[in-house]
Amino acid sequence: xxxxxxxxxxxxxxxxxxxxxxxxxxxxxxxxxxxxxxxxxxxxxxxxxxxxxxxxxxxxxxxxx
Amino acid sequence: xxxxxxxxxxxxxxxxxxxxxxxxxxxxxxxxxxxxxxxxxxxxxxxxxxxxxxxxxxxxxxxxxxxxxxxxxxxxxxxxxxxxxxxxxxxxxxxxxxxxxxxxxxxxxxxxxxxxxxxxxxxxxxxx
Amino acid sequence: xxxxxxxxxxxxxxxxxxxxxxxxxxxxxxxxxxxxxxxxxxxxxxxxxxxxxxxxxxxxxxxxxxxxxxxxxxxxxxxxxxxxxxx
Amino acid sequence: xxxxxxxxxxxxxxxxxxxxxxxxxxxxxxxxxxxxxxxxxxxxxxxxxxxxxxxxxxxxxxxxxxxxxxxxxxxxxxxxxxxxxxxxxxxxxxxxxxx
Numbered sequence: 001x002x003x004x005x006x007x008x009x010x011x012x013x014x015x016x017x018x019x020x021x022x023x024x025x026x027x028x029x030x031x032x033x034x035x036x037x038x039x040x041x042x043x044x045x046x047x048x049x050x051x052x053x054x055x056x057x058x059x060x061x062x063x064x065x
Numbered sequence: 066x067x068x069x070x071x072x073x074x075x076x077x078x079x080x081x082x083x084x085x086x087x088x089x090x091x092x093x094x095x096x097x098x099x100x101x102x103x104x105x106x107x108x109x110x111x112x113x114x115x116x117x118x119x120x121x122x123x124x125x126x127x128x129x130x131x132x133x134x135x136x137x138x139x140x141x142x143x144x145x146x147x148x149x150x151x152x153x154x155x156x157x158x159x160x161x162x163x164x165x166x167x168x169x170x171x172x173x174x175x176x177x178x179x180x181x182x183x184x185x186x187x188x189x190x191x192x193x
Numbered sequence: 194x195x196x197x198x199x200x201x202x203x204x205x206x207x208x209x210x211x212x213x214x215x216x217x218x219x220x221x222x223x224x225x226x227x228x229x230x231x232x233x234x235x236x237x238x239x240x241x242x243x244x245x246x247x248x249x250x251x252x253x254x255x256x257x258x259x260x261x262x263x264x265x266x267x268x269x270x271x272x273x274x275x276x277x278x279x280x
Numbered sequence: 281x282x283x284x285x286x287x288x289x290x291x292x293x294x295x296x297x298x299x300x301x302x303x304x305x306x307x308x309x310x311x312x313x314x315x316x317x318x319x320x321x322x323x324x325x326x327x328x329x330x331x332x333x334x335x336x337x338x339x340x341x342x343x344x345x346x347x348x349x350x351x352x353x354x355x356x357x358x359x360x361x362x363x364x365x366x367x368x369x370x371x372x373x374x375x376x377x378x379x
Contacts, residue, residue, distance in 0.1 A: 003324075004323075004324050004327055005144035005145050005322075005323045005324065006144075006147060007144060007321045007323075008144070008318075008321055008322045008323060008324060008327050008328075010321075011317070011318035011321045011322070011331075012318070012327060012331070014314065014318065015314060015315065015318050015331070015334075018310070018311070018314055019311075022307055022311065025303070025307070026304075029300045029303075029304075032296050032300065033296070033297055033300055034296070034297055035297050035352075037348060038297055038300065038301055038348065041304070041341075041344055041345060041348060042300075042304070044341075044344075045304070045341060048337055048341070052334050052337065055330050055334070056330070056334075059326075059327055059330060080230035080231075081230075083228065083229070083230065084229055084230050084231045084234055087225050087228060087229050087234065088231075088234055090221075090225070091222070091225070091234070091237070091238065091241070094218055094221065095241075095320075096320040097214075098214065098215075098218065099316055099319065099320050100313070100316050100317060100320065101210065101211060101214055102211065102316070103312050103313055103315070103316030103335075104207070104313055104316075105204075105207035105208070105210065105211050106312060106339060106342075107308075107309040107312045107313060107342055108203045108204055108206075108207045109204040109207065110201050110204055110346065110350065110357040110358070111200055111201070111204060111255075111258075113255055113258075114200060114204050114208065114255045115343065117251045117252060117254075117255050118207075118211070119339065120251075121211075121248050121251070121252075122316070124244060124248070126319055126320075126332060128240075128241060128244065129319075129320055130328070131237060131240075132237060133323065135233060135234065135237060137323070139231070139233075144323040145323065201357035201358045202357075202358075202360055203357060204357065
């Protein structure tokens with residue numbers, strides 16, 4: 001039996017793609033923002049986004065074999 | 066299964082197949098519920114509405130989990146063995162299409178004479 | 194953020210959808226219980242009936258704050274079948 | 281000359297913040313919906329646990345950004361006319377941008 005079901009692996013892949021775009025965008029946008037409150041929201045998003053992507057990456061790595 | 070609804074052969078495994086269909090309907094409903102709640106949550110501004118929808122989203126996820134666990138345990142749902150799932154999908158589709166072709170109900174099901182008047186209207190008519 | 198006495202339009206419509214969805218779920222889970230053979234499945238459906246009833250009560254409390262809320266009459270105001278009682 | 285450039289730049293700054301916040305809100309919304317979809321396709325508890333937690337975080341993020349935008353007057357869920365006025369203004373700005 002494979003580690004994960006095919007459907008869930010594909011969903012994790014979709015989420016990883018989505019989150020990668022989000023993280024990249026948040027990082028690129030950060031220097032363009034002038035409002036400190038918005039800057040703080042973006043900073044937090046970069047932080048959680050990075051951790052979330054690592055978690056998704058771990059799952060994907062296990063789904064490979 | 067054949068097209069004759071009076072043939073006892075059709076009763077073979079019927080309870081199991083019926084339950085599988087009902088469980089699948091239940092699972093689809095639970096899934097839809099989770100998605101609907103998530104969408105509703107992203108359109109919500111009031112904290113009170115958010116709290117209600119959020120707790121119902123959690124409850125929906127838990128219910129979805131319970132149903133899919135039950136279905137996996139009963140072998141009605143095979144997320145890991147896709148060819149098993151394929152067989153089930155095709156079978157239930159075939160059976161249900163067969164069921165769709167059967168003449169199960171009388172031609173006229175309106176039963177209107179039993180319900181169309183409120184007691185008051187009926188009384189007025191008899192008085193007149 | 195200023196406090197508003199009623200809900201926003203979009204969230205009210207989402208509540209309308211959620212309430213109708215839950216109502217249908219309750220009806221279906223209740224009716225289906227009479228048809229299923231498997232007792233575990235039946236028990237799970239009964240659990241859904243109870244949870245849905247609770248969920249409906251919660252949604253109703255919030256939905257009462259919709260900007261288009263109105264007093265609810267005890268019965269459906271118009272005849273259900275036919276015009277004025279005729280078939 | 282320098283003044284108009286500065287004005288333009290500062291004006292654009294405001295505009296950039298708003299566009300970034302709007303983009304972020306749209307993303308946060310998609311995030312919640314995508315995670316809800318993904319969670320309902322999960323069978324393995326380990327995968328589901330991760331996605332469920334990230335769904336909760338996505339909901340928090342959405343709450344934060346929508347509260348921020350309401351606070352700044354860039355998002356008016358209660359006042360439809362106000363929101364439409366803002367939308368029309370944004371459409372004009374976006375269409376008017378030199379390409």
